[in-house]
Amino acid sequence: MEKKRIKTFIIESIIIVVLGLFIGTTTGGSPLFGDLNFIDEGQFASWTNQMLLGKQMYKDIYITYGPLFIQPLYILFKIVGPSAFLVRLYLTLGSIIGIIIGLYIVYILNISKIFRWYIIVLALLLPIVQIRQALGLLVLIFAAKSIKEKSLHSDFLSGLLVIVSFLVSPEIGIFSGFIVFLCYLYRFIIEINIHKIILKFSAFIVGILVPSIVFSLWSSIGGWLGDYISVTKDVLFLFSGINIPNGQNFPNILSLAPNNIDILSWVRFVFSKEILIYWAIIFYLSFFLYIVLKLILIKKKEENEPLIMLIGLFGLALLSILIGRSGIGHFYFTLLPLFIVLIYLMQKGLFLLKNIKGINPEKILLVLIMFVIVIFSLRLLLINRPNIFKIIDLPSAILSSKNNPSFTGPITISKDQKNYISSIQSFINLNSDKSDYVFFLTDEPMMYLLINRKNPTRYDLPYIANNKNKRFELLQDLIVKKPKYIIENEKDWAVDGIDNRTRLPEISKYINETYHFCNKINSAIIYCLKK
Missing domain, CATH: 3.40.1010 (Cobalt-precorrin-4 Transmethylase; domain 1)
Known part of the structure; x- marks a missing residue:
C-alpha cells in the first residue's frame, strides 16, 4: 500500500481498537460491562483454570478448540491471575484483531471509504468476527499473493498459517488448507511452467511441516499429543451433522413456508432467522455467477480477482458448518467473508450505476440488488439489537463501583x-x-x-x-x-x-x-x- 493509505489504515485500526475495547464487539463483548457468558466465555475460563488446578489439556479436559487458542490465555492466567475479566478481554482482543485483518483485506481490494466503514460498523455491532475465521482469511491473503509473486515467501507463509489456524480452530484450518490446495491444483493444470508451480507448492508444504514438527515435539513432551488427536477427530465428527449433540439441523425451506397466501405471513417467512441462511446461499451463487460471466465476457482479469474468489470459496465452506449448527449464533460466525464479498459487489454496482445514463432495466436491477444487501444487513442488526442497545449502559458501567465476587474482575455485571x-x-x-x-x-x-x-x-x-x-x-x-x-x-x-x-x-x-x-x-x- 502507498504511504497515504498505510496512514489511513493505521488510523482506522486504532479507532477499531478503541471502540472495541470500550463498547466491545458483540462477539467478545465489552471488557467493561455486560453479564458473563457462562457458556462461550465460560468454556475458556473453565479450561484454563482447570489447567491451573493441575489438569492436562485434552487428556483431562475435553477442549473443542486448538491448543493455540487456549495456551495464550493459560499463560495470562499464570502471570496476572485467573478472572472472567481476563477471558472477556482476551476474546475481545481476538475479535479486534480479526476486524483489523478484515479491514486489511478491504484495503487490498481497494474498497472505498464508505464501504470500508460499512463493514467496520457491521463487524463491531454484529458477532461476525473472531480470530478464528480471520486467521483463515489471512491464509488466503498469502495464497493470493503467491499467484502474483515469483518468490516463495507467500507460499511458505500460507502453509505455516494453515497449521496455525488449524491449531486455533481445526475446521478453519481444514477449510483454508483445502481451498489453497485446490488453488495449487488449478494452477498446476493451467500453468505452462510446471516447474515453477511444483517449487511453490513445495514451499507451501514446507510451511506446513515446520509448525507441525514444532507442535508435535511440544505436545509429545507434554504427553498429550495422542489425546489431542483423539479429541480433535471426535470434535470434527461431533459437530458434522452426523453425530450432533444438539437438534438444530439445516432449516427445511419447504416445511417452514406458509401454507396460505397471506402476504404478512410470507413477509415474516422471508425475513425469518432461519431463511436468512438461504439469503446467504443466493448471494454466494450470484457472486460466482458474476465471476463466471466476467471471466467469459471480459478476458482481462483484475489484479485482486484471485483473492475475492478465494474469500468467496472460504465463505461457502463456512456455510457448511450450518448443516449441523444452523442457529443464528453460528450463522453470524459465517458472515465475515460474505460481507467482504457483498461490499466488493456493491462497489462494482455503484461504479456501473455512475456509468449508466438514464433509467433502464440494468440500472433498476443494480439498485434492487444493492437495496436487498442493505435490507439483509439491517435485518441482522435488528436481530442483534438487544446486544447493541447495551452500549447505552457504558457510562454507568464505567462510573459504578464494582464490588464483584472473587474471580470476576472489574466488569459491571447485573x-x-x-x-x-x-x-x-x-x-x-x-x-x-x-x-x-x-x-x-x-x-x-x-x-x-x-x-x-x-x-x-x-x-x-x-x-x-x-x-x-x-x-x-x-x-x-x-x-x-x-x-x-x-x-x-x-x-x-x-x-x-x-x-x-x-x-x-x-x-x-x-x-x-x-x-x-x-x-x-x-x-x-x-x-x-x-x-
Missing part, C-alpha cells in the same frame, strides 16, 4: 448475576476445600473458575457427552471421584430446549440414587452425597 455467583461461592468456600470435586449438571462452565474447584469429569459442558460412550465415561468419573456437591441451575439455558437430565439419563439416575437435596441457593439446587 445484580442478579452478582448475587447468584456470590451465594454459590460462599456456600462452596464454607463447605469444601480445593481438594473437593464439584460437578455442574447444567451447562455453566464459568462456575468452575468462579468457585475455583476441579471438575470430576472431562466435560465442562455436560451436553457434549451426548453419545453412549461419553455418557458412561462421565458416569464412571462421577462414581470414582464422588464430587462432594452436584449443582443444577433451574433457570439455566437448555441447549435446543433439552435439559441435561433428559439428555443424560444415566447421569440423572445416578444422581437420584446417590445424592440427596441439601440446599437451594437462588435458582441453584445443591445435591450432597448420601451417607
Whole structure:
C-alpha cells in the first residue's frame, strides 16, 4: 500500500481498537460491562483454570478448540491471575484483531471509504468476527499473493498459517488448507511452467511441516499429543451433522413456508432467522455467477480477482458448518467473508450505476440488488439489537463501583448475576476445600473458575457427552471421584430446549440414587452425597 493509505489504515485500526475495547464487539463483548457468558466465555475460563488446578489439556479436559487458542490465555492466567475479566478481554482482543485483518483485506481490494466503514460498523455491532475465521482469511491473503509473486515467501507463509489456524480452530484450518490446495491444483493444470508451480507448492508444504514438527515435539513432551488427536477427530465428527449433540439441523425451506397466501405471513417467512441462511446461499451463487460471466465476457482479469474468489470459496465452506449448527449464533460466525464479498459487489454496482445514463432495466436491477444487501444487513442488526442497545449502559458501567465476587474482575455485571455467583461461592468456600470435586449438571462452565474447584469429569459442558460412550465415561468419573456437591441451575439455558437430565439419563439416575437435596441457593439446587 502507498504511504497515504498505510496512514489511513493505521488510523482506522486504532479507532477499531478503541471502540472495541470500550463498547466491545458483540462477539467478545465489552471488557467493561455486560453479564458473563457462562457458556462461550465460560468454556475458556473453565479450561484454563482447570489447567491451573493441575489438569492436562485434552487428556483431562475435553477442549473443542486448538491448543493455540487456549495456551495464550493459560499463560495470562499464570502471570496476572485467573478472572472472567481476563477471558472477556482476551476474546475481545481476538475479535479486534480479526476486524483489523478484515479491514486489511478491504484495503487490498481497494474498497472505498464508505464501504470500508460499512463493514467496520457491521463487524463491531454484529458477532461476525473472531480470530478464528480471520486467521483463515489471512491464509488466503498469502495464497493470493503467491499467484502474483515469483518468490516463495507467500507460499511458505500460507502453509505455516494453515497449521496455525488449524491449531486455533481445526475446521478453519481444514477449510483454508483445502481451498489453497485446490488453488495449487488449478494452477498446476493451467500453468505452462510446471516447474515453477511444483517449487511453490513445495514451499507451501514446507510451511506446513515446520509448525507441525514444532507442535508435535511440544505436545509429545507434554504427553498429550495422542489425546489431542483423539479429541480433535471426535470434535470434527461431533459437530458434522452426523453425530450432533444438539437438534438444530439445516432449516427445511419447504416445511417452514406458509401454507396460505397471506402476504404478512410470507413477509415474516422471508425475513425469518432461519431463511436468512438461504439469503446467504443466493448471494454466494450470484457472486460466482458474476465471476463466471466476467471471466467469459471480459478476458482481462483484475489484479485482486484471485483473492475475492478465494474469500468467496472460504465463505461457502463456512456455510457448511450450518448443516449441523444452523442457529443464528453460528450463522453470524459465517458472515465475515460474505460481507467482504457483498461490499466488493456493491462497489462494482455503484461504479456501473455512475456509468449508466438514464433509467433502464440494468440500472433498476443494480439498485434492487444493492437495496436487498442493505435490507439483509439491517435485518441482522435488528436481530442483534438487544446486544447493541447495551452500549447505552457504558457510562454507568464505567462510573459504578464494582464490588464483584472473587474471580470476576472489574466488569459491571447485573445484580442478579452478582448475587447468584456470590451465594454459590460462599456456600462452596464454607463447605469444601480445593481438594473437593464439584460437578455442574447444567451447562455453566464459568462456575468452575468462579468457585475455583476441579471438575470430576472431562466435560465442562455436560451436553457434549451426548453419545453412549461419553455418557458412561462421565458416569464412571462421577462414581470414582464422588464430587462432594452436584449443582443444577433451574433457570439455566437448555441447549435446543433439552435439559441435561433428559439428555443424560444415566447421569440423572445416578444422581437420584446417590445424592440427596441439601440446599437451594437462588435458582441453584445443591445435591450432597448420601451417607
